[in-house]
Amino acid sequence: MPPIVFDRAAVRRNLRRAQKLRPATFLIDRAAEELGERLGAVLRKFERAVDLASPTDAVRQVLRESGLVSSIVALDEIADRGMGDALRIVGDAEALPFRENSLDLVVSALALQLVNDLPGTFIQVCRALKPDGLFLAALLGGDTLVELRQAFAAAETEVEHGVSPRVAPVSDVRAGGMLLQRAGFALPVVDVEKLTVRYDSPFALLRDLRRMGAANALTERRRAPLRRATLMRMTQIYVERFADADGRVRATFEIVWLSGWKPHSSQQQPLRPGSANARLADALGTREIPAGDKAGG
Numbered sequence: 001m002p003p004i005v006f007d008r009a010a011v012r013r014n015l016r017r018a019q020k021l022r023p024a025t026f027l028i029d030r031a032a033e034e035l036g037e038r039l040g041a042v043l044r045k046f047e048r049a050v051d052l053a054s055p056t057d058a059v060r061q062v063l064r065e066s067g068l069v070s071s072i073v074a075l076d077e078i079a080d081r082g083m084g085d086a087l088r089i090v091g092d093a094e095a096l097p098f099r100e101n102s103l104d105l106v107v108s109a110l111a112l113q114l115v116n117d118l119p120g121t122f123i124q125v126c127r128a129l130k131p132d133g134l135f136l137a138a139l140l141g142g143d144t145l146v147e148l149r150q151a152f153a154a155a156e157t158e159v160e161h162g163v164s165p166r167v168a169p170v171s172d173v174r175a176g177g178m179l180l181q182r183a184g185f186a187l188p189v190v191d192v193e194k195l196t197v198r199y200d201s202p203f204a205l206l207r208d209l210r211r212m213g214a215a216n217a218l219t220e221r222r223r224a225p226l227r228r229a230t231l232m233r234m235t236q237i238y239v240e241r242f243a244d245a246d247g248r249v250r251a252t253f254e255i256v257w258l259s260g261w262k263p264h265s266s267q268q269q270p271l272r273p274g275s276a277n278a279r280l281a282d283a284l285g286t287r288e289i290p291a292g293d294k295a296g297g
Contacts, residue, residue, distance in 0.1 A: 002116050002117040002119075002120065003116070004116055004219050005116055005218065005219060006114050006115070006116055006217050006218065006219060007217050007218065007219045007221075008092070008094070008114075008116070008217075010216075010217040011077070011114050011213075011217045012077055012078060014210075014213040014214065014215045014217055015055060015077065015078050015213040016078055017210065017213070017215075018055075018210065018211055018212060018213035019078070019213075021210065021211045022211060023056065023211050023212070023213075024208040024211035024212050025056055025058065025212075026197075027110065027195075027212065027253060028054065028055055028056050028058050028059075028109055028110050028212075029056075029058050030195070031058075031059075031109040031110055031138045031255060032054075032058035032059045032061070032062045032109055033062065034138070034193070034255075034257075035059060035062060035107060035109055035136060035138060036062035036063070036065075036066055038136060038257070038259070039063075039066065039068060039105075039107070039136060040066060040068065042068075042134065044068075045067075045068050045069070045070070046068060046069050046070070046104040046105040046133075046134070047069075047070050047071065047104045048070070048071045048073070048102070048103050048104050048105070049063060049069040049071065049072050049073070049103070049104060049105035049106070049107065050072075050073045050074075050075060050098065050103055050105070050106045050107070050128075051063070051072060051073070051074045051075065051107055051108065052075050052093055052096075052106055052107065052108035052111065052112070052125070052137070053075055053076070053077050053093040053108060053111035053112070054074075054107075054108055054109040054110065054111055055109075055110060055111060055212070055213055057074075058109070059107055059108075059109045060072055060074060063107070069105065071087075072087065073087045073088075073089060074087065074088045074089070075089050075090075075091050075093065075096070075097075076088050076089070076090055076091075077090070077091070077092060077093065077111075078090075093108075093111060093112060093115050093121055094115050094116060094117055094120065094121060095124075096121070096124040096125065096128060098124075098128035099128065100127050100128060101127075101128075101129070101130045101131070102128055102130070103128050103129050103130060103133055104129070104130055104133050104134070105129075105133060105134050105135075105136070106125050106128065106129060106133070106134075106135045106136075106137075107135075107136050107137065108136075108137040108138070108139075109137070109138045110138055110139070110140060110255075111139075112137055112139050113139040113140045114217065118179060119179050119182060119183060122135075122179055122180060122182075122183035122185070123182075123183045123184065125183070126183045126184045126185055126260075126262055127184075129262040130262065131262050131263065131264040132261060132262060132264035132266060132267065133261070133262040134259065134260075134261055134262075135180075135185065135258070135259060135260050135261075135262075136257075136258070136259045137257075137258045137259075138255050138256070138257055138258075139176075139255070139256045139258065140253065140254065140255065140256070141192055141254035141255060141256040142254065143194065143252050143254040144252060144253050144254045145251060145252065145253070146252050147238060147241070147242045147249070147250060147251055147252060148202070148205065148238070148251065150237075150241070151202070151234045151235075151237045151238040151241065151242070152234050154234075154237050155230050155231075155233040155234035155236075155237055156230055156234075158233060159227065159229050159230045159233050160227065160230060176188075176190040176256055176258050177189075177190045177258075180258060180260040183260075184262075184263070185260025185261060185262065185263075186260065186261050186262070186263040186264075186267055187260065187261050187267060187268070188258070188259070188260040189257075189258070189259045189260070190256065190257065190258055190259075191256075191257050192254060192255070192256055192257070193254070193255045193257065194252060194253070194254050194255075195252070195253045195254075195255070196250050196251070196252055196253075197250070197251045197252075197253060198244065198248045198249065198250055198251075199248060199249050199251060200247075200248055200249075201235065201239075201249065202234065202235040202238040202239070202249055203235065205249070205251050
């Protein structure tokens with residue numbers, strides 16, 4: 001069993017609360033736009049697609065406007081939210097309800113970093129895709145909110161003589177490719193985009209995080225209310241360490257992009273070891289040195 005890092009009920013509560021507030025959508029909107037551009041570069045159309053738990057309809061809107069997808073299904077983790085004209089299934093990204101070999105495309109934006117068993121979700125996605133189906137996802141990466149993490153740790157150490165988990169651990173880009181391969185994907189690609197967002201104050205950042213549904217959902221989070229002294233000291237440390245000359249503070253958001261294909265015979269295959277018909281030394285115009293010999297000997 002994977003460790004239970006995230007309280008999935010709290011994740012859903014946070015998303016519902018964000019819907020009741022005026023949502024902050026700049027990050028998901030940017031991810032959706034980038035997803036559309038990446039999908040357009042594939043130069044093919046997809047019959048049946050699933051948007052896996054993306055927190056708004058921004059991804060589905062991009063898919064509709066692209067003309068690359070015939071049918072879109074939204075897997076939504078909130079039961080009481082309207083989804084426009086999309087076919088909607090209420091479910092959990094940790095337990096996908098799709099048949100094996102039934103989908104041509106699965107996309108997800110800024111949602112899967114909050115599942116407890118990411119390898120398991122990847123395996124389920126690969127199983128649900130048809131051969132030569134595509135998985136394309138954006139997750140928040142390990143440097144996301146690094147400033148907030150440091151400021152909270154310093155403030156709690158100083159005021160409360162201990163640190164509680166307040167900012168979720170997120171995906172390490174170096175592990176993304178290995179997870180895709182372990183799940184059975186071919187041709188895995190992983191890359192990173194870093195964004196720096198500036199705020200008038202740390203309080204403005206915290207308000208945006210609530211409006212994104214990104215409040216603390218860690219299983220081991222401290223249930224007692226945050227002490228005012230700790231909060232005020234955190235904001236002071238944040239400004240001291242991460243403010244620009246104009247007084248505004250920086251917040252880092254790292255987006256990890258993952259893509260992989262369900263294996264198919266038409267895909268490019270790696271050469272078998274020993275099957276090369278030319279020597280590297282010939283291509284480089286140099287002399288091949290047998291193993292064990294010293295150069296210049």
